[in-house]
């Protein structure tokens with residue numbers, strides 16, 4: 291006896307109106323054999339402006355700094371970084387846009403018809419004064435626009451900055467003195483000595499040190515610890531005026547604070563105020579030799595994210611781990627393992643050959 295087959299399903303069921311040809315449910319149209327092209331990106335809207343007398347067309351959402359750099363013009367910066375939101379606090383990048391006040395080029399956008407002077411007398415004078423005020427109160431020996439590589443010195447020379455004209459440095463603060471300063475309770479400077487942020491180095495953990503005698507209060511570390519990268523908010527700016535300083539909550543030691551030791555703050559600090567302890571100790575012992583170091587890019591071995599590491603190696607030992615800002619995976623950021631978990635590479639018995 292032949293088996294009774296169930297009736298064939300009809301889509302859509304009779305009486306259900308779909309507004310489409312019912313045939314499409316059983317005879318779908320042939321698919322394209324190739325992946326459709328992405329829709330064309332709209333051309334960026336351009337504005338016409340003048341930079342140092344030269345007419346240019348630039349995308350209207352560009353900063354003045356980027357527009358000038360695209361023309362090959364060198365503008366000094368300290369608090370700006372490609373991976374961070376511009377804060378516009380150091381005022382080193384100012385340019386003249388014809389207004390009463392100079393304009394911070396790192397945070398101001400271009401505009402139609404704008405006229406920019408990047409090196410006139412007013413601009414040079416402002417940059418010179420910014421550098422003098424900073425250098426008279428902060429240790430800028432290692433400072434550079436992006437990395438602590440000492441390259442700020444070239445700008446000091448270019449603008450003829452002479453911080454010594456403010457007089458000798460005032461006495462350094464005692465341990466904890468600047469951290470205890472209360473907002474609004476400043477001592478009156480005697481005018482005979484230049485105010486200083488000099489103070490003892492904070493060494494409170496094995497991974498990195500904080501030398502706030504080198505801190506220019508550029509906010510980069512605060513941004514990297516906050517909304518721009520890490521979202522940990524372990525550090526912020528406490529105090530007001532000359533008493534302002536970067537601090538953990540209640541000035542706690544790092545390992546009692548919210549810090550997760552990602553070290554992303556070290557990666558963006560332009561002055562060396564935040565430094566690997568390994569680097570700090572080598573510098574203290576006068577054994578930090580940049581000409582004997584190599585830099586190698588590799589991939590973090592710890593997890594599947596695959597962050598790009600930039601290892602600084604000296605005497606066959608890793609002495610620092612940075613991450614390139616232009617890495618599409620990390621944008622310069624790492625976690626504690628990639629940043630500081632390198633000792634296992636070199637925990638070999640004394641005298642053993644590499645690879646043993």
Ligand code: SF4
Pocket residue numbers: 504505506507508509510511512536555558559560561562563564
């Ligand atoms: S510690 Fe470094 S990154 Fe942080 S504010 Fe000071 S100079 Fe800038």
Ligand code: SF4
Pocket residue numbers: 590591592593594595596597624625626627628629
């Ligand atoms: S740095 Fe951290 S997140 Fe990045 S690959 Fe290494 S372990 Fe993973």
Ligand code: FES
Pocket residue numbers: 366367368369370377378379380381382383384394395396397
């Ligand atoms: S780099 Fe523009 S204000 Fe600091």
